[in-house]
Amino acid sequence: MNLLRGEQSTSRSVAGLHGTAMAVGSILAGMLLHVMVARYGRAGVIRVSTALFGAGIAILVSSDLVPVTLLGALVCGGFGAVMVNATGPVLTARHGRHAPAAITEGNGVGTVFGVTAPLIIGGCVALGVGWRAGVLVVLPLVAAVLWYGRSVEVPDAEPPAPEPLPGGALPREGTSLSPRFWTAWGVVVMCVSIEFTLSFWTPDLLRSRVDASPGAASAGVFAMIAGMAVGRFLGARMLLRRAVDPMLIAAIGLSIAGFAVLWSSTSYPAALAGLLITGLGLSMHYPLAVSRCLAFAEDRTDLAAARTGLGSGLAVGVAPFALGVLADSVGTHTALLMTPACALAALGLVLAGRRAPA
Numbered sequence: 185m186n187l188l189r190g191e192q193s194t195s196r197s198v199a200g201l202h203g204t205a206m207a208v209g210s211i212l213a214g215m216l217l218h219v220m221v222a223r224y225g226r227a228g229v230i231r232v233s234t235a236l237f238g239a240g241i242a243i244l245v246s247s248d249l250v251p252v253t254l255l256g257a258l259v260c261g262g263f264g265a266v267m268v269n270a271t272g273p274v275l276t277a278r279h280g281r282h283a284p285a286a287i288t289e290g291n292g293v294g295t296v297f298g299v300t301a302p303l304i305i306g307g308c309v310a311l312g313v314g315w316r317a318g319v320l321v322v323l324p325l326v327a328a329v330l331w332y333g334r335s336v337e338v339p340d341a342e343p344p345a346p347e348p349l350p351g352g353a354l355p356r357e358g359t360s361l362s363p364r365f366w367t368a369w370g371v372v373v374m375c376v377s378i379e380f381t382l383s384f385w386t387p388d389l390l391r392s393r394v395d396a397s398p399g400a401a402s403a404g405v406f407a408m409i410a411g412m413a414v415g416r417f418l419g420a421r422m423l424l425r426r427a428v429d430p431m432l433i434a435a436i437g438l439s440i441a442g443f444a445v446l447w448s449s450t451s452y453p454a455a456l457a458g459l460l461i462t463g464l465g466l467s468m469h470y471p472l473a474v475s476r477c478l479a480f481a482e483d484r485t486d487l488a489a490a491r492t493g494l495g496s497g498l499a500v501g502v503a504p505f506a507l508g509v510l511a512d513s514v515g516t517h518t519a520l521l522m523t524p525a526c527a528l529a530a531l532g533l534v535l536a537g538r539r540a541p542a
Contacts, residue, residue, distance in 0.1 A: 187305075187315045191248050198250060205254050206261030207501030213265035214494025218487040220266070226274055226486070227338035231330060233266035238326035240264075245316040261497075268294075269493035273485035276478045277339040284475035285423035291471040292416030299409050360484055361491065367537035368476040371432075373495045374530035375469035377503035378439065378523050382408065382466075384504040386446075386459065388516045394452045407456045411442075411463020419468045428479075429534060432472040436531050439465025440524050447520065469530070476537070 189199035220229045237260060244256025275290060276283040305318030386408065387401035396404065415435075423431060439462050446458030474492055481488030503526075511519035 187309065188248075188253060192250055192253070194250060201254060202257040203504075204501060205257040206264075207497050209258045209260070209262030210265035210497030210500060211494055212497075213262045213269065214490050214492070214497050217266055217269055217490035217493060219490075221270065221273075221486040221490075225338075226270060227333075230267060230270050230274075230338065231333055233263040233270065234326055234329050234333070237263040237267060238323055241319060241322050241326070245319055265493050265497065269489045269496075270486075272474055272478055272489045272492070274338055276475075276485055282424060283478070284428050284472060285420045287475050288416050288423060288468065288471040289420035292413060292420060292467075295409060295413040295416055295467075299406065299413060361488060362480060362482075364537050365477060365480040365488060365491075367533050368473065368480050369491060369495050370533045371530045371537070372470070372473040372477060372492050373499045374526045374533065375466075375473045376496045376499035378526045378530075379466055379470065380500050381503050381507045381520070381523055381526075382462065385507055385511070385516055385520060388511075389446075389520060390452070390455055392515070393517055394449060394455050396452050396455075400452065404452075404456060404459060407459040408463035408466070411460045411465075412467040415464040415467025416471065419471075428472050428475055429538065431468060432476070432534055433531065435465045435468035435472065436527050436534070437465070439469065440527050441465070443520075443524055443527075447517070473530075476534075480537070 185199050185202055188202070189195075192198075217229070224232065240256050240259030240261075240263060242256075243259060244253055246252060246256075271290065272287060275286045279286040301318075304321055305315050308318035309315055383405060386405050387398075390396040390401040390404045391398065419431065419435075442458050442461030442463070442465055444458075445461060446455055449455040449458055474489075477488050477492045478485050503522075507519050507522050510522065513519075
């Protein structure tokens with residue numbers, strides 16, 4: 185976004201609209217995913233969304249006009265969210281009781297690409313071929329997924345027919361998700377809020393708190409992402425032997441401890457250590473929170489995945505902005521206390537979900 189902002193000569197607010205567009209796309213995906221799956225099947229939705237995500241990339245790099253790049257961000261955000269959220273029910277159906285491990289490992293692979301992508305874009309800029317060349321690396325990957333996906337069996341499941349209410353009326357579709365699911369949904373919102381507020385605002389904290397240069401501040405986020413990547417691969421193995429809730433509670437506790445190190449740091453190395461520990465804790469937040477949502481949905485995993493994606497989109501769109509507004513009043517260092525507050529809320533919702541009616 186910084187490279188695009190310089191090319192378009194726009195303000196930070198206008199550049200930030202690209203993130204908002206991606207969040208709006210994710211929210212729309214959360215509203216429509218289960219309808220799409222019911223009509224086209226899981227395999228069809230995954231293939232079509234992958235192709236349209238590639239189209240969004242093509243739109244994004246096709247012009248430097250703000251309306252065009254915003255449209256590209258909207259399409260990428262929407263169909264990228266469909267791709268991600270549609271795979272959760274598939275992994276759940278394929279792996280059964282080992283689904284949390286599979287979902288965590290899948291997120292680990294995604295995190296590796298999250299580390300690699302900025303390096304590729306930065307390398308292309310350094311070589312003089314521009315950021316667009318780095319982004320276009322995605323298109324051969326999209327083509328490979330579409331080609332390989334033809335031979336992959338994707339389990340489909342039709343949602344059960346709703347039982348009639350007294351008087352013969354059918355219940356509304358959304359009411360089929362239990363109170364336990366909605367407590368798990370709240371955990372997803374809190375966990376995504378933590379991850380994205382830290383991703384957005386950690387560089388600003390490092391510059392103001394430990395006097396890091398702009399480059400070192402941006403690079404500091406990689407310590408957190410690296411911790412997330414390592415934690416997800418290790419966590420996937422641990423989940424084959426351990427229950428989800430104790431693992432998630434421990435991960436939330438670890439992220440709070442890491443944040444405490446980061447928040448109290450007055451030197452760059454100590455802040456990096458805090459970010460690494462925080463990343464190790466964060467690594468298990470999202471995959472385990474999503475796994476709980478799908479487990480509590482019983483036979484309505486596609487609807488649950490859609491609603492989970494909606495919650496993620498809301499968190500991405502609202503939480504970093506809310507912290508920014510707060511930071512304008514009290515400073516980034518104090519405003520980031522919103523992060524452990526969200527973590528404690530997530531912890532409370534995990535414990536409440538264990539007592540909520542199924």
